[in-house]
Amino acid sequence: MKAAVRQNYGPPGVLHVKVLQIPVPKKNEVLIKVKATTVNRSDCGVLTGKPWAIRLFTGIIKPRLKVTGSDFSGLVVAKGDDVNEFNISDEVYGFFDQGIGSHASYFCVSTKRAILKKPTNITHEQAAASLEGAHYAFYFLEKVVLKKDDKILINGGTGAIGSAVLQFLKYKGFHVTVTCDTSYVPVLRSMGADKVIDYTLEDFTKLDEQFDFIFDAVGKSTFGKCKPILKHHGIYISSELGPYWQNPLLALISPFMRNKKVKFAFPFSIQRSMAFINELVEKDQFIPLIDRRYRIDEIATAFEYVMTGQKKGNVIISFS
Ligand SMILES: NC(=O)c1ccc[n+]([C@@H]2O[C@H](COP(=O)([O-])OP(=O)(O)OC[C@H]3O[C@@H](n4cnc5c(N)ncnc54)[C@H](OP(=O)(O)O)[C@@H]3O)[C@@H](O)[C@H]2O)c1
Missing domain, CATH: 3.90.180.10 (Medium-chain alcohol dehydrogenases, catalytic domain)
Structure with missing residues (x-):
C-alpha cells in the first residue's frame, strides 16, 4: 500500500x-x-x-x-x-x-x-x-448567540471554513454578506449568499452598512479594520491568531470591553461538530x-x- x-x-x-x-x-x-x-x-x-x-x-x-x-x-x-x-x-x-x-x-x-x-x-x-473546514465553522458559530434579524458578514467565503460557515448560516436562515474574488461570485450566490462582495473591486471594511457579526474566515483583516462596520455590540471572530496573536489576546480582555468585542474559537470535541455536520449532510443542507x-x-x-x-x-x- x-x-x-x-x-x-x-x-x-x-x-x-x-x-x-x-x-x-x-x-x-x-x-x-x-x-x-x-x-x-x-x-x-x-x-x-x-x-x-x-x-x-x-x-x-x-x-x-x-x-x-x-x-x-x-x-x-x-x-x-x-x-x-x-x-x-x-x-x-x-x-x-x-x-x-x-x-x-x-x-x-x-x-x-x-x-x-x-x-x-x-x-x-x-x-x-x-470535515475539517466545517468543524472549524461549527465552532465559529458555537462562540456566538445569533438572533433572528442579525446581519452577518463572512470575509473569505471561498475557503473551506468560509464556505461551510455560509451554508450553516443559510441553513439557520440568516442574512449573510460574503467576500470572494470575481470568479466565485456566482458560486457563493448559488450557495445562498444574500450579498457577495468582490474583494478585487471593493474593500468590505469601507462599506456604509454595519454588521452584528463579522466572521473573518481567512484571517486577512483585523478587529481594528473591521470596527467601523461593526454595530454597537458587534462581535469579530477570526480563524487566524492575527498580528502578535492579537485575536486570542483581545478575546481574553473582551469581557471588560463595553462596546464591540472579539471572540476566539478553540475547537474541542470533534464528535459534536461531526454530529452537526452529519445531520446537515443527511438533510442535503451542506455540500x-x-x-x-x-x-x-x-x-x-x-x-x-x-x-x-x-x-x-x-x-x-x-x-x-
Ligand atoms: N484556528 C484554527 O485552528 C485553524 C484551523 C484551520 C485553518 N485555520 C486558518 O483559517 C484560514 C482559513 O482556512 P481555510 O482552510 O478555510 O482556507 P483556504 O481554504 O485555504 O481558503 C482561503 C480562501 O480565501 C480566499 N482569499 C484569500 N485572500 C482573501 C481575501 N483578502 N478576501 C477574501 N478571500 C480571500 C482564497 O481565494 P482567493 O485567493 O482566490 O481569493 C481562498 O479561497 C487559514 O488562514 C487557516 O490557516 C485556522
Whole structure:
C-alpha cells in the first residue's frame, strides 16, 4: 500500500510516497481502505510543525506520526476484537485535527476517534471534504448567540471554513454578506449568499452598512479594520491568531470591553461538530466546496497548492 511519509517537520518536499505493509488493527481499531482524503490547512500545520504550539500535540522535536492526513472517507476492511460499532464493508468517514495518518491507501484508526457511518447521499470525496473546514465553522458559530434579524458578514467565503460557515448560516436562515474574488461570485450566490462582495473591486471594511457579526474566515483583516462596520455590540471572530496573536489576546480582555468585542474559537470535541455536520449532510443542507483532485503520488504538489492560501474549499486526494 502507498502512504505519504515524512521523518521530520518541514515543507512539502520532506514528504515521500512509500510502499508500506498494510497495518493490522489493534483490539479497538478498524482498518480503513481509504477512498478519499483531503489536504487541508490543519495538515499543513502538522506537516510543518508551525505555528510552534501545534508541536505540543504532534511531537516537540519530530512528528510522532510519520504518515500525514487528518480526514478520510472509506471502507472498513478489518477490525479488532473489541470493535462492535462497525462492521466489515461499512462506509465510514472521520477526522482528527492533530493527524490520523490517512494520507495512505490503508490505515488503522481507533474507534474512540470521531468516526461515523458515511451518509449514503454523498460521495466519498464529498464526505472527506465535509470535515475539517466545517468543524472549524461549527465552532465559529458555537462562540456566538445569533438572533433572528442579525446581519452577518463572512470575509473569505471561498475557503473551506468560509464556505461551510455560509451554508450553516443559510441553513439557520440568516442574512449573510460574503467576500470572494470575481470568479466565485456566482458560486457563493448559488450557495445562498444574500450579498457577495468582490474583494478585487471593493474593500468590505469601507462599506456604509454595519454588521452584528463579522466572521473573518481567512484571517486577512483585523478587529481594528473591521470596527467601523461593526454595530454597537458587534462581535469579530477570526480563524487566524492575527498580528502578535492579537485575536486570542483581545478575546481574553473582551469581557471588560463595553462596546464591540472579539471572540476566539478553540475547537474541542470533534464528535459534536461531526454530529452537526452529519445531520446537515443527511438533510442535503451542506455540500462541501471542492476545488482540485490529486493522486497520492502528487501529494507534495497538493500541499504546495494548499499552502498558497488560494484553494477554493477543499483539495481532494482520491484513491478511486
Ligand atoms: N484556528 C484554527 O485552528 C485553524 C484551523 C484551520 C485553518 N485555520 C486558518 O483559517 C484560514 C482559513 O482556512 P481555510 O482552510 O478555510 O482556507 P483556504 O481554504 O485555504 O481558503 C482561503 C480562501 O480565501 C480566499 N482569499 C484569500 N485572500 C482573501 C481575501 N483578502 N478576501 C477574501 N478571500 C480571500 C482564497 O481565494 P482567493 O485567493 O482566490 O481569493 C481562498 O479561497 C487559514 O488562514 C487557516 O490557516 C485556522
